[in-house]
Amino acid sequence: xxxxxxxxxxxxxxxxxxxxxxxxxxxxxxxxxxxxxxxxxxxxxxxxxxxxxxxxxxxxxxxxxxxxxxxxxxxxxxxxxxxxxxxxxxxxxxxxxxxxxxxxxxxxxxxxxxxxxxxxxxxxxxxxxxxxxxxxxxxxxxxxxxxxxxxxxxxxxxxxxxxxxxxxxxxxxxxxxxxxxxxxxxxxxxxxxxxxxxxxxxxxxxxxxxxxxxxxxxxxxxxxxxxxxxxxxxxxxxxxxxxxxxxxxxxxxxxxxxxxxxxxxxxxxxxxxxxxxxxxxxxxxxxxxxxxxxxxxxxxxxxxxxxxxxxxxxxxxxxxxxxxxxxxxxxxxxxxxxxx
Ligand code: SF4
Numbered sequence: 001x002x003x004x005x006x007x008x009x010x011x012x013x014x015x016x017x018x019x020x021x022x023x024x025x026x027x028x029x030x031x032x033x034x035x036x037x038x039x040x041x042x043x044x045x046x047x048x049x050x051x052x053x054x055x056x057x058x059x060x061x062x063x064x065x066x067x068x069x070x071x072x073x074x075x076x077x078x079x080x081x082x083x084x085x086x087x088x089x090x091x092x093x094x095x096x097x098x099x100x101x102x103x104x105x106x107x108x109x110x111x112x113x114x115x116x117x118x119x120x121x122x123x124x125x126x127x128x129x130x131x132x133x134x135x136x137x138x139x140x141x142x143x144x145x146x147x148x149x150x151x152x153x154x155x156x157x158x159x160x161x162x163x164x165x166x167x168x169x170x171x172x173x174x175x176x177x178x179x180x181x182x183x184x185x186x187x188x189x190x191x192x193x194x195x196x197x198x199x200x201x202x203x204x205x206x207x208x209x210x211x212x213x214x215x216x217x218x219x220x221x222x223x224x225x226x227x228x229x230x231x232x233x234x235x236x237x238x239x240x241x242x243x244x245x246x247x248x249x250x251x252x253x254x255x256x257x258x259x260x261x262x263x264x265x266x267x268x269x270x271x272x273x274x275x276x277x278x279x280x281x282x283x284x285x286x287x288x289x290x291x292x293x294x295x296x297x298x299x300x301x302x303x304x305x306x307x308x309x310x311x312x313x314x315x316x317x318x319x320x321x322x323x324x325x326x327x328x329x330x331x332x333x334x335x336x337x338x339x340x
């Protein structure tokens with residue numbers, strides 16, 4: 001167990017229009033996505049504390065540690081009141097006055113422990129953290145909730161989600177439909193086919209769904225992206241977010257080590273230089289945008305171009321630099337949809 005309790009805290013999203021606040025049930029994440037951006041921040045902010053738990057290298061060991069946060073109802077309620085009373089004029093409009101579950105871990109991950117009794121206790125605690133906090137947000141505030149997960153375990157809470165009405169949106173991260181590819185990039189996360197089935201079940205249950213094609217891999221070519229977009233278009237999601245893999249701290253080394261360990265060749269050459277990464281990122285964003293137009297779903301697309309793609313040097317390589325920069329600005333300031 002981690003030392004500080006699970007509370008609602010301001011989040012650090014600037015250009016993603018996901019939420020104003022985050023509720024995180026744990027430090028660490030058992031899905032172990034190799035590209036994950038979280039461990040670099042964990043290393044900086046929580047390195048010394050994690051060392052006390054025996055985590056020597058929070059980045060290299062990402063996916064091997066999950067420290068659940070304790071529950072303190074008074075502290076949670078204080079954080080809930082603070083969010084509820086935050087002056088609306090001071091909130092970023094892109095946040096939709098929502099709390100995201102979760103921003104630095106997954107709310108529905110599998111908790112592993114060598115002792116089966118302790119594992120069951122921890123799994124129950126994780127489930128309690130999510131359910132109790134959601135009940136309090138629903139009953140003691142007017143805040144919205146955005147649930148984002150890679151796990152079909154969320155299905156057990158669909159009834160609770162439904163009780164929020166238009167105040168809750170439910171989404172899955174689904175970069176590809178290829179289970180084999182996801183096994184390399186997201187080795188311990190549930191397969192994309194399971195996630196798509198969970199999204200369908202959410203839609204059938206009457207939930208407002210969104211999808212994050214995030215992050216799509218260098219192997220996700222136009223045919224792959226089209227397949228994923230066609231599958232999710234059927235679900236009529238309120239928003240389809242998309243981003244390629246951005247380079248953060250040691251994530252490329254993590255991806256390469258995973259691929260080497262599995263004897264798989266990946267297109268990690270796109271990360272070799274800043275220019276090659278920019279080419280892959282811009283092409284990926286452009287392809288999704290064009291495919292969405294062809295599929296008639298462009299108004300639901302919400303691209304997440306990394307801020308570094310706005311450099312003048314890169315813009316000057318584009319056929320129309322000012323149009324390129326205007327488009328980036330549009331995406332950075334776009335407010336994502338919320339059910340009316
Ligand atoms: S599910 Fe999210 S937080 Fe967890 S490892 Fe994957 S990207 Fe990181």
